Amino acid sequence: xxxxxxxxxxxxxxxxxxxxxxxxxxxxxxxxxxxxxxxxxxxxxxxxxxxxxxxxxxxxxxxxxxxxxxxxxxxxxxxxxxxxxxxxxxxxxxxxxxxxxxxxxxxxxxxxxxxxxxxxxxxxxxxxxxxxxxxxxxxxxxxxxxxxxxxxxxxxxxxxxxxxxxxxxxxxxxxxxxxxxxxxxxxxxxxxxxxxxxxxxxxxxxxxxxxxxxxxxxxxxxxxxxxxxxxxxxxxxxxxxxxxxxxxxxxxxxxxxxxxxxxxxxxxxxxxxxxxxxxxxxxxxxxxxxxxxxxxxxxxxxxxxxxxxxxxxxxxxxxxxxxxxxxxxxxxx
Amino acid sequence: xxxxxxxxxxxxxxxxxxxxxxxxxxxxxxxxxxxxxxxxxxxxxxxxxxxxxxxxxxxxxxxxxxxxxxxxxxxxxxxxxxxxxxxxxxxxxxxxx
Numbered sequence: 182x183x184x185x186x187x188x189x190x191x192x193x194x195x196x197x198x199x200x201x202x203x204x205x206x207x208x209x210x211x212x213x214x215x216x217x218x219x220x221x222x223x224x225x226x227x228x229x230x231x232x233x234x235x236x237x238x239x240x241x242x243x244x245x246x247x248x249x250x251x252x253x254x255x256x257x258x259x260x261x262x263x264x265x266x267x268x269x270x271x272x273x274x275x276x277x278x279x280x281x282x283x284x285x286x287x288x289x290x291x292x293x294x295x296x297x298x299x300x301x302x303x304x305x306x307x308x309x310x311x312x313x314x315x316x317x318x319x320x321x322x323x324x325x326x327x328x329x330x331x332x333x334x335x336x337x338x339x340x341x342x343x344x345x346x347x348x349x350x351x352x353x354x355x356x357x358x359x360x361x362x363x364x365x366x367x368x369x370x371x372x373x374x375x376x377x378x379x380x381x382x383x384x385x386x387x388x389x390x391x392x393x394x395x396x397x398x399x400x401x402x403x404x405x406x407x408x409x410x411x412x413x414x415x416x417x418x419x420x421x422x423x424x425x426x427x428x429x430x431x432x433x434x435x436x437x438x439x440x441x442x443x444x445x446x447x448x449x450x451x452x453x454x455x456x457x458x459x460x461x462x463x464x465x466x467x468x469x470x471x472x473x474x475x476x477x478x479x480x481x482x483x484x485x486x487x488x489x490x491x492x493x494x495x496x497x498x499x500x501x502x503x504x505x506x507x508x509x510x511x512x513x514x
Numbered sequence: 515x516x517x518x519x520x521x522x523x524x525x526x527x528x529x530x531x532x533x534x535x536x537x538x539x540x541x542x543x544x545x546x547x548x549x550x551x552x553x554x555x556x557x558x559x560x561x562x563x564x565x566x567x568x569x570x571x572x573x574x575x576x577x578x579x580x581x582x583x584x585x586x587x588x589x590x591x592x593x594x595x596x597x598x599x600x601x602x603x604x605x606x607x608x609x610x611x
Contacts, residue, residue, distance in 0.1 A: 197562065197563045197564075197567070198563075200563065200566070200567065204572055206572075207537035207538075207539050207540040207572070208539075208540055208544075208571055208572035208573070208585075208588040209539040209540045209541065209542035209543070209544055209588060210539055210544075210571075211539075211542070211544070212570060212571075214547065214548070214590040214591060214592040215570065215590075215592035215593070215594055216570050216592075217570070219570045219571075220568065220569075220570035220594075223570065223572065224567065246539065248520065249531070249533075250520070250522060250527060250531070250533060250538075251520050251533070251538050251539040251541070251542060252533050252536060252537065252538060252539060253537060253539035253540070254536060254537065255536045255537035256536075383568075386567045386568070419592045419593060419594075420592055420593030420594050420596065420597040421597065422592075422594065423568050423594050423597070423598055424597065424598075
């Protein structure tokens with residue numbers, strides 16, 4: 182049994198009847214109307230409670246919570262540059278560890294959280310995050326993936342999906358918008374041997390809160406990839422942002438899974454998948470796509486999902502019959 | 515007024531421009547952003563807490579009877595609550611003034 186599954190043995194989840202009342206992010210923040218990112222942040226912070234240290238990369242969630250002279254944070258919070266949120270949170274974690282050892286403070290249960298948008302995670306902060314995951318600090322990294330640099334005016338990032346129109350990948354006669362496929366950040370985190378990796382979506386709040394809580398219980402690094410709809414950048418209705426997050430899961434564009442000690446678990450099996458065109462339709466960033474392009478994206482989405490499901494099935498099989506496999510291996514030897 | 519808008523004179527800032535009151539953004543009035551106002555029909559409401567957990571602006575809170583009520587000081591009028599309500603108890607109403 183690995184360290185993550187050991188720590189999560191007696192885990193009890195949240196439910197809608199006993200939601201925590203605590204709001205570490207105060208109301209009155211300046212997020213756009215219908216922001217899915219601050220909604221995800223709010224749900225995550227509700228699950229974590231107040232004994233946390235937050236390190237924020239530059240991005241929407243830094244801008245909207247801390248315009249001077251006001252701050253929406255009721256917990257310790259530091260804003261650092263785009264690239265080094267993971268480096269700073271690992272430093273804070275080490276400092277607390279040393280101070281606990283020397284008896285200067287007594288807070289062994291403090292949770293350390295670094296977070297950033299998809300630009301701060303997949304593009305600019307990639308090497309700091311990779312280093313922090315490799316060193317194995319006891320922290321959570323949350324990536325709020327809204328699929329472009331929304332804060333500075335909808336520029337493309339490596340997390341922007343194929344075909345999406347942004348201000349730096351505009352759609353036109355000779356361009357279909359973003360011409361590369363979305364970078365698979367959760368798989369990169371898994372490849373580091375991270376004990377706990379999960380993808381979550383604010384449309385499934387209990388699932389999100391459970392995963393955040395699990396990440397805080399794991400003694401070691403945890404990476405959470407949180408899908409964050411952005412009505413401003415995606416050009417969809419402000420009341421539809423939760424609907425978009427739900428459609429992304431139902432159309433297999435953003436499957437929900439968790440990886441505990443390298444073992445894949447599908448959180449939500451998509452039994453009756455919706456076509457990706459249904460997810461694309463309310464968003465103006467995909468409006469220019471022709472039917473052949475949509476078919477191409479559909480094929481790629483299906484293939485990616487099949488790949489993921491195959492990993493989950495394979496893990497489940499080896500989990501079921503470990504003795505048998507062992508005997509085969511022994512026979513072979 | 516300074517608290518509601520976030521604008522204030524530099525003479526009123528703390529020494530070292532430190533923010534000494536964590537979470538003081540709660541004083542900011544974001545309610546004047548909205549053009550539509552959500553209203554709950556308590557006869558239809560099943561107290562399912564969907565509006566509470568899907569609200570990005572922490573508008574909803576539980577009252578003594580267990581209903582979730584809006585705090586219009588913060589509500590930006592995005593309409594997620596009305597869109598997500600499973601029994602259509604919440605309707606968006608045009609602000610008149």
